[in-house]
Amino acid sequence: MLSNYKFKLYYNVGSVGKISSENPDDFDVSIFDDGVRLKITLLPKKPLELVWAEIKCKYNYQDDCRVFVNGYQSWSESREYLKGEKLVGLPGIGKWKIARKYTTISGDYHIKDYPNLANRFHGYTFGYVRNGSQVDFVGSLSEREGYTVINYNLNENSLVVEKDVEGKTVSESYVLFDIIRISDTYDRVFDTYFEKMGITPPKMQRMCGYTTWYNYYNKITEKIVMRDLEAFDAVKEKVDVFQIDDGYQTAVGDWLSVDKVKFPSGMKAVAGAIHQKGYKAGIWLAPLNAQKNSVVAKTHPDWLIKGDNGKPILTCVGWGGAYALDIENEECRAYIRHFFDVILNEWGFDMVKLDFLYSAARMARNNKTHGQLMCEAMDFLRECVGDKLILGCGVPLGPSFGKVDMCRIGSDAEIQFKDRFYVHFTNREIISTKTALKNTMFRRCLNHRVFLNDPDVFFFRNTKRAPIGGEKAKRLKYTEQQKQLLAEVCSMFGSVLFTSDSVAEYDENQIKSLLNTYAEKDRTDVSVDYVGDDVAVVVYSEDGKRIEWTIDMSTGENSKRQI
Structure with missing residues (x-):
């Protein structure tokens, strides 16, 4: 893969746009290629405003191949695609001008065009083409210079690796590509990839517990939390963490302003109660966001990232809308450091779930690419949290490698199994249990290699009580x-x-189901094959038997048989 490639750079010199593979008047190129690693470094002779870079090669896609597309961020649909399928960006009304202001916020639609044609796919940071058990893999070793976009064109039998360098002007050497190409079995290519990246696998094996969100959403109270905490005594030996989600604060961004009506004892007391049960105390934040009506947004408009029109850019439609905090502002950085210090060291929380992190890089600015901004944001957040645990969410995955302990790898699970009608009219990041299932299976390559995969929640509670x-x-x-x-x-x-x-509502069978889900099973030699129409076939070994598990992700119908 990526042999006999052609390199091309799109750039500006002053007001003149140019496209070139090499130009002795403007730049030279240094290339390192040992057959596995390919590193292309730009050596400019004058200031160059970069627009886009690409390397392109021919690739013969077999009729029965599978193309893995790694979506832009945690929530973006990620799975294997078959020949003849179409990667849809913004369907239906999602493309209307009035809707795009909201539907494009959490995805890559500001970075990459979707042709909406059959056999045209693109993904981020890493990807592969699978022919039976052989995987032809390409992956970026760093997103710090810009996001790496891997394009598969099955109509013209080509593969193009692009670098999103928009907004970057360079006058010194600049690494455009640092990628590896491997052909091997599924597990071996990912073992090699993360070994080359120098990622240390997580020490934890499993993190089991509770989060308030998917029962009460932001309507939580101290009474609810304490009741559900007590109820977990029934499965106490299996619980590691008890996490408080959105709803304890008066506004997103005002993290130290606790709603005293809902939580009269304060969050330090809540964390203490969790610790008394022997669990780690977790808490949710969107640390890079400020709700429109928050105190921080109103009193510090200079801390908000602004667009070309001078107005704050919208980075979330929830809570009536939210803006992004500018971590390049030193006062803003100090504010963020302070609330982390209080939450982790004064209140005593052990884990933070950090959400909507894509907000840091919605817009390339300050001579930095989207990828550089996202990587620097993850560096800063890890610095703030220190050696306590981070569960990342709503984050482009490449920049999170080596920075988070756990990471969401799919969309939010919906409280109804069947997709809501609007899923088909919005974007690839929308809440969907079907998408959560797909991503959980097809991003399994990350689990225990770079972090613990968070597939989002499961439910056993009754539907009518x-x-x-x-x-x-x-x-x-x-x-x-x-x-x-x-x-x-x-x-x-x-x-x-x-x-x-609320485990207090469980009967004996539901308790058994919960304990069974928390328990780690000895299943080996696992493969997943997408066969089309939202159906996947999982094959694995357990107790000396080879099992085939067919799953319809649209209906939930599934069956197993020994093979």
């Missing part, structure tokens, strides 16, 4: 088969296993 105490909670719309499927996929392919159910 009201929660104990009468608190308003979201009604679950799953069949028993769908619940069991989601839980087993999470348990088999993920290592961060959370539920939001």
Whole structure:
């Protein structure tokens, strides 16, 4: 893969746009290529404003091949594609001008055009073409110079690796590409990739527990938290962490302003109660965001990232809209460091779930690419958190490698199994249990190699009973088969296993199901084959038997047989 490639650079000198593979008047190129690693370094002779760089080669796609597309960030759909399929960016009304302001925020639609044609796919940081058991892999060793976009054109039998360098002007040597190409079996290519990257595998094997979000969303209270905490005594020996999600703070961005009506004892007391049970205390933040009506947004507009029109850029549609904090502003950095210090060291939380992290790099600026901004944001967050645990979410995965302990690798699971109608009219990052299942299976390559995979939650609670105490909670719309499927996929392919159910409502069978999901199974020699129409076939070995598991991710119907 990527042999006999052609290199091309799109750039500007002053007001003149140029396209060239080499130009002795403007730049030279240094190339290192040992057959596995390919490193291309630009040596400019004058200031060059970079636009795009690419390396292109011919690749013969077999009729029955599978092309893996790694989506832009945690939530973006990521799976193998078949010949004849189409990678759809913004479908339907999502492309309308009035809708694009909102549908494009969390994805790559500001970086990459979607041709919406059959056999045209693109993904980020790493990808592969699989022919049976052979995997032809290409992966970037660094996204710090810019995002690496891997394009597969099955119509013209070509593969193009692009570097998003928009917004960067260089006058000194600059690494455009640092990639590896490997042809081997699935597990071997990923073992080699992360070894070449120098990533240390996580020491933890599994993180089991609870999060408040998928039962009460932001309607949580101290009473609910304490009740559900007590209920976990029934499975206490299997629980590692108890996490408080959105809803404890008065506004996103005002993290130290706790809602005293909902949490009268404060968050230090909540963390203490969790510790008394022997669990790690986790808490959710969107540390790079500020809700429009937050105190921080109103009193420090100079801390907000602004667009070309001088107005703050919208980075989230939730909470009535939120802006991105500019971590290149020293006062803003000090503010962020301070709230992390209080949350981790004064309140005593052990783990932070950091969400909507893509916000750091929505816009290339200050002579930095999207990739550089995202990598520097992850560096800063790790510095703030120190040696405590980070669960990343809503983050481009490449920049998170080596910076987070755990990471969401799929979309939010929906409280109804069937996709809501608007899923087909929005974007590839929308909440969807079907997408969560796909990503959990097809991003399994990351689990235990760079971090623990967080597949998002599973559910066992009843669909019709009201929660104990009468608190308003979201009604679950799953069949028993769908619940069991989601839980087993999470348990088999993920290592961060959370539920939001109130275990106080569980009967004996539900307790057994929860404990079974938390338990690690000895399943080996695992493969996943996407066969089309949202159906995947999983094959694995367990207890000396070879099992084939066919899963319909649209309906939840699934069956196993010994082979």
